[in-house]
Amino acid sequence: MDLYLVTDEAACLGRDLFWVVEEAVKGGVTMVQLREKSLATRAFVERANRLKELLKPYQVPLIINDRVDVALASDADGVHIGQSDMPYETVRALLPPGKIIGLSAETPEHVHEAEKWDLAYLALSPLYATPSKTDHAEPWGLTGLQWVRANSRHPLVVIGGLNLQNTTEAIEHGANGIAVISAICSAESPRMAASQLKNRIQIGQTKT
Ligand code: TZP
Ligand code: MG
Numbered sequence: 001m002d003l004y005l006v007t008d009e010a011a012c013l014g015r016d017l018f019w020v021v022e023e024a025v026k027g028g029v030t031m032v033q034l035r036e037k038s039l040a041t042r043a044f045v046e047r048a049n050r051l052k053e054l055l056k057p058y059q060v061p062l063i064i065n066d067r068v069d070v071a072l073a074s075d076a077d078g079v080h081i082g083q084s085d086m087p088y089e090t091v092r093a094l095l096p097p098g099k100i101i102g103l104s105a106e107t108p109e110h111v112h113e114a115e116k117w118d119l120a121y122l123a124l125s126p127l128y129a130t131p132s133k134t135d136h137a138e139p140w141g142l143t144g145l146q147w148v149r150a151n152s153r154h155p156l157v158v159i160g161g162l163n164l165q166n167t168t169e170a171i172e173h174g175a176n177g178i179a180v181i182s183a184i185c186s187a188e189s190p191r192m193a194a195s196q197l198k199n200r201i202q203i204g205q206t207k208t
């Protein structure tokens with residue numbers, strides 16, 4: 001999950017979401033989260049099924065945001081939950097063995113509580129303020145990221161305002177990966193944007 005794409009059709013500048021995702025994967029995206037806040041359930045499941053088929057040949061895992069039922073229905077690889085979604089223990093009990101769970105942490109308390117859980121990653125939400133999610137919590141910033149790195153055993157993903165200019169320093173400050181919407185979905189070439197972000201991640205990894 002070093003380069004994690006979170007989908008948002010509204011950010012795709014009118015282009016087909018599946019085209020955007022496939023281009024992004026060809027450019028180096030290693031995990032995809034289907035995030036749908038207003039789609040009807042049936043359309044959500046259809047979209048998840050189609051995305052699952054699209055990603056299969058690339059061996060890129062599909063994660064479903066918020067909805068365990070949609071993840072089960074589409075045999076997705078896992079679920080991403082936030083602090084107001086179903087609790088970790090409930091999600092774990094509902095998912096078959098081998099499925100993964102990612103969790104958003106917005107406060108130090110969330111980070112401490114997450115220590116007892118088996119997470120594929122902890123997402124610091126948001127690293128920076130972003131117009132892509134207006135109801136976000138207080139941003140962690142690089143100082144917050146360093147604190148989480150020192151206080152969590154989980155792989156860390158940062159989300160919110162990540163772009164070509166600030167990716168390397170996020171990796172240098174302890175992030176294992178970055179999650180983005182607009183830096184890829186709204187790029188003129190999602191494939192090139194992904195490949196350039198990947199390059200910035202690799203630069204950060206060699207510096208640490
Ligand atoms: N959660 C925290 S910030 C965010 C989400 C879904 C939006 C990230 O979007 P962008 O465009 O990469 O800042
Ligand atoms: Mg959620």
